Amino acid sequence: MRNPKKYCEIWKLQKSFPSPKGPAIVVKDFDLFLRDGEFVSLIGHSGCGKSTVLSILAGLTTKTAGSIILADKEVRGAGPDRGVVFQAPCLLPWMSAFDNVMIGVDQVFPSAPRAQRRQIAEHYLELVGLADSVHKMPAELSQGMRQRVGIARAFALSPKMLLLDEPFGMLDSLTRLELQQVLLEVWRERKITALMVTHDVDEALFLSDRIAMMTSGPGANVGDILEVPFARPRDRKAVLEHPDYYRLREHLIGFLEGQDHRKPKPVAAEEPLAISAAVLSPA
Amino acid sequence: MKYDVKKMMMNGLVFPAVGIGAVIGIWAILSQSAAPDLPSPLRIWQESKLYVLEPFTYRGELDQGIGLFTWLSLKMVLKGYALALLIGTPTGFILGSSKLFTKMFDPIFQILRPVSPLAWYPLGLVLFSQARNNTSELAALFTIAMCAMWPTVINTAVGVRAIPQDYLNVARVLKLSPTKRLFKILVPAALPYMFTGYRLSLGLSWLVIVAIEMLSGRPGVGGFLWQEYSSLIYPHIILCIITIGVVGFVLDRLMSVVEANVNHILNLPALIQRGLAAIFARRQLEVSHAVS
Ligand SMILES: Nc1ncnc2c1ncn2[C@@H]1O[C@H](COP(=O)(O)OP(=O)(O)O)[C@@H](O)[C@H]1O
Ligand SMILES: [Mg+2]
Numbered sequence: 001m002r003n004p005k006k007y008c009e010i011w012k013l014q015k016s017f018p019s020p021k022g023p024a025i026v027v028k029d030f031d032l033f034l035r036d037g038e039f040v041s042l043i044g045h046s047g048c049g050k051s052t053v054l055s056i057l058a059g060l061t062t063k064t065a066g067s068i069i070l071a072d073k074e075v076r077g078a079g080p081d082r083g084v085v086f087q088a089p090c091l092l093p094w095m096s097a098f099d100n101v102m103i104g105v106d107q108v109f110p111s112a113p114r115a116q117r118r119q120i121a122e123h124y125l126e127l128v129g130l131a132d133s134v135h136k137m138p139a140e141l142s143q144g145m146r147q148r149v150g151i152a153r154a155f156a157l158s159p160k161m162l163l164l165d166e167p168f169g170m171l172d173s174l175t176r177l178e179l180q181q182v183l184l185e186v187w188r189e190r191k192i193t194a195l196m197v198t199h200d201v202d203e204a205l206f207l208s209d210r211i212a213m214m215t216s217g218p219g220a221n222v223g224d225i226l227e228v229p230f231a232r233p234r235d236r237k238a239v240l241e242h243p244d245y246y247r248l249r250e251h252l253i254g255f256l257e258g259q260d261h262r263k264p265k266p267v268a269a270e271e272p273l274a275i276s277a278a279v280l281s282p283a
Numbered sequence: 284m285k286y287d288v289k290k291m292m293m294n295g296l297v298f299p300a301v302g303i304g305a306v307i308g309i310w311a312i313l314s315q316s317a318a319p320d321l322p323s324p325l326r327i328w329q330e331s332k333l334y335v336l337e338p339f340t341y342r343g344e345l346d347q348g349i350g351l352f353t354w355l356s357l358k359m360v361l362k363g364y365a366l367a368l369l370i371g372t373p374t375g376f377i378l379g380s381s382k383l384f385t386k387m388f389d390p391i392f393q394i395l396r397p398v399s400p401l402a403w404y405p406l407g408l409v410l411f412s413q414a415r416n417n418t419s420e421l422a423a424l425f426t427i428a429m430c431a432m433w434p435t436v437i438n439t440a441v442g443v444r445a446i447p448q449d450y451l452n453v454a455r456v457l458k459l460s461p462t463k464r465l466f467k468i469l470v471p472a473a474l475p476y477m478f479t480g481y482r483l484s485l486g487l488s489w490l491v492i493v494a495i496e497m498l499s500g501r502p503g504v505g506g507f508l509w510q511e512y513s514s515l516i517y518p519h520i521i522l523c524i525i526t527i528g529v530v531g532f533v534l535d536r537l538m539s540v541v542e543a544n545v546n547h548i549l550n551l552p553a554l555i556q557r558g559l560a561a562i563f564a565r566r567q568l569e570v571s572h573a574v575s
Contacts, residue, residue: 060452078455090449094471094549096556103467107457135557137550157457 006069007036007193008161013066015052023064026052028219030066032212034161037191041204043252044214045259050197054165057195058084071160080108083154083192085164089146091138097149098134101125101156108157124152127186144175148182155186162187162194168203177236180206188233201252205230206239211252216259224255322518330518344502345510349526356492356503357530359420363427364488368481371432375439375480376469385440396433400491403429404498423495430491434483442476443469471549478545482538489531504530 013030016023027049034040044050055061057068059078068075070082091100101121109117125134128148138146147167154162167183168176180203187194198204204211208228215223226248230239239245307324314323322330331349338350347355377384378392407422414421450472454464470477496505508523541548 058456060455078452078458080457082456084452084456086449086452088449090447090453092450092453092468092471094474094546095467103459104457107459135560 005035006033007038007071008034008195009067009069010053010057011067011069013053013056013068014064015049015056015061016064025219026217028221030221032222034193034195035209037193038209039187039194039196039207041208041211042195042197042214043199043201043204043211043256044220045216045256046199048214048217048259049220050199050214051165054163054195054197057161058082058163060084080104080157081160083157083159083162085147085150085154085162085167087166087169089138089143089150091146091149091153093138096135096137097125097130097141097145097152098122100138100149101153104153104157120156121152124156124186125149127155127189128152128182142175144171144179147171147179151179151183151186155190155192158190159192162192162196164194164196166197166199168200169198176200176203181236183207184234201249201256204252205245205248206234206236213252213255223259226251320517322521327518327521330516331522334519334522345500345507347502347507349504349507349522352502352504352507353526353530355501356489356496356505359423359495359501359503360427360485360488360492363424363492364431364485366424366428367432367484367488368435370428371435371480371484372439372477374432375436375477376443376465376473378436379440379443379473380469392433392436395429398429400426400430400494401498404495419499419501423492423499423501426495427488427491431484431487434487435477435480438476438480438483439473442473442480445476446472474549475542475545478538478542482535482542485534485538486531489527489534493527 010030010032013027014025015027016025018024030053032040032042042050042053052061056063057075059075059082075082091097092103095103098121101124102117105117105121109120112120122131122134125131128151130145130148130152133141133145138149141149147170150167154164164183168179171179184207196204196207205228211226211228212222213224213226214220228248229244230242310321311324314321314326334349338348338353340348341351378388403426404422407425408418410425411418411421446469450468454468459467492503493505493508495501496503497509500506500509504523504526508520508527511517511519511523547554
C-alpha cells in the first residue's frame with residue numbers, strides 16, 4: 001500500500017567526499033519525507049550540501065549511506081522519472097528549444113505516435129510562454145527564456161518527481177519573480193511532487209507547501225521544517241499581505257542566522273535576502 | 284562604410300601586392316648577383332608559361348599542365364585524407380572517452396606521431412606488395428593516413444574530454460542509449476575541436492603527398508618537381524614550389540571557412556525546420572483567408 005504521506009522518503013542519507021585529511025562528511029543523517037503532490041523547498045547556507053542532496057536524488061552523485069525511496073521503489077542511478085532543472089539551464093546549444101524538449105519526450109514516450117510526442121513538447125513550451133520561440137536556438141534566447149525551456153523540458157517528461165537546484169539563481173530579480181509565477185502555473189496543472197533548493201526565503205515562501213531548513217555542515221541535515229499555510233492557487237500580493245507572512249519569514253531568517261555562528265561574517269548570506277526583500281516589499 | 288572598404292582593399296590587396304613585389308625584386312637582384320644558379324623571375328615565367336597557360340594539356344605522363352598535376356595530387360590527397368579522418372575520428376573518440384585506452388595506447392601514439400612520411404612509405408610498399416598495379420597508390424594512401432591522422436585523433440580526444448559535465452548529465456538523466464548519446468551529445472559538442480583537427484590533417488596530407496610523389500616518381504606536383512630536378516630544368520622547381528604553396532594555402536582557407544561555420548552546419552536541420560514551419564504557417568493563413 002502506498003502511503004500518501006511518504007511518496008518520497010529520504011532515510012539517514014549520508015555523503016562524504018574523499019579529502020586529503022580523510023573523508024569529509026558533508027551530509028549526515030538527512031531525513032525528509034515528501035507527500036504525493038507536495039512542493040517542498042530546501043533552504044540553507046551556501047556550501048551546506050543542498051546541491052549534494054539534490055544531485056543524489058537525481059542519481060548524478062552516489063550516496064555514501066542511507067536510502068531513498070520514490071513511489072515505493074528504491075532510487076538507483078539517474079533516470080527520466082525525475083525531472084531535473086539545474087541552476088544553469090544547460091540546454092544543448094546545437095538544438096532548438098523544441099528539440100531540447102523533444103529529446104526527452106522521445107525517451108519517455110518512445111511508443112507514442114510522433115504527432116502526439118510533438119504535441120506534448122509544444123504544450124509545455126506554450127505553458128511556459130514560449131509558443132512564439134519554439135524553433136529558436138538557445139543562443140537566440142535570453143537567460144530567462146532558456147530557463148523556461150529548462151522547466152518545460154523537466155515537466156514534459158511527466159516525471160514522478162521534480163528536482164530544482166536554485167532554478168532562478170542566475171536570473172535578475174524581475175525575471176526571477178516572473179519565472180516563479182510561470183513555475184507555479186505549470187506545476188498547478190499536474191502537481192508533480194517537487195523538491196527545490198533555494199537560498200531565497202521569499203521564493204521558498206511563495207512556492208512551497210513546506211520548507212525544510214538545513215543546518216550548516218559538516219554533517220548537515222534537516223534542522224527544522226516550516227509548514228506554509230497560504231492557500232493555492234497563490235497570488236503574490238495575497239501571500240505578501242497574509243498576516244502570517246512576516247512571522248514565517250522571521251522564523252526562516254532566524255534559523256539561518258542561528259546556523260551562522262561558525263562563520264565569522266554573515267554578509268554573504270544576508271545580501272540576497274536584502275535584495276529580494278526590497279523588491280518584494282509592498283509599496 | 285566606405286572607409287572600411289578602402290581599408291580592406293589596402294589590407295587585402297595593396298599591402299600583399301607590395302610584399303610580393305618586394306620579394307620578386309630581391310629575387311631578381313639575387314639571381315643577377317650573389318646566386319647565379321637561381322633562375323631569375325623572368326626566366327621562371329618564360330620557361331613555365333606553357334604549363335601555367337595551358338594548365339590542363341596532357342603531353343605525357345610527366346609532362347602535363349600544372350593544373351592536371353595538381354589535380355592528380357589532390358585526388359590522392361582526398362583519398363588519403365578521407366582514410367585519415369575515417370581512422371582518426373573514432374580513434375580520437377575512444378581516446379577521449381576511455382582512460383584505460385589512453386593509458387594503453389597514448390605512449391604508442393606519441394611515438395608514431397613524429398615518424399616522417401619517408402619512413403612510412405617503404406613499409407606501405409612492403410605491406411601492399413601483393414596488389415600488383417596498385418602497390419604504390421595503396422602505399423601512398425597508407426602513408427598519408429599514418430601521418431595525417433594525428434591532429435584529428437588528438438583534437439577529437441581533447442574535444443571529447445572538454446565536453447561540459449552538464450551535457451553529459453542531460454544524457455544520464457534522460458538515459459540516452461549509447462548511440463543517441465554519441466550522435467546527439469558527444470559528436471555535436473566535440474565538433475568544433477574535430478574540425479580544427481580536420482583542418483590540420485588536411486594540411487599534413489598535402490605535405491605528405493608531395494613528399495611521396497618525389498620519393499616514388501608518381502605523376503603529380505611532387506613527381507614533376509623531382510623529374511625536372513633530375514632533368515636540370517630548375518625554373519620548374521620554383522613553379523612547383525609556388526603551386527604547392529598556393530594549393531596548401533587555399534586548402535587551409537577553405538577548411539577555415541568550414542571550421543568557422545561549424546555551428547551553422549549543426550543548426551542547418553533546425554533552420555530548415557524553422558523555414559518550413561514559417562512557410563507552412565503562411566500557407567495556413569492563405570487557406571484560412573481563402574475560406575473566409
Ligand atoms: N565533488 C566534490 N568533491 C569534494 N567536495 C565536494 C564535491 N561536491 C561538493 N563538495 C563539498 O560539499 C559541500 C556542499 O556542497 P554543495 O552541495 O554544492 O552546497 P550547496 O549547494 O548547499 O551550496 C561543499 O563544502 C563542497 O565543497
Ligand atoms: Mg548549490
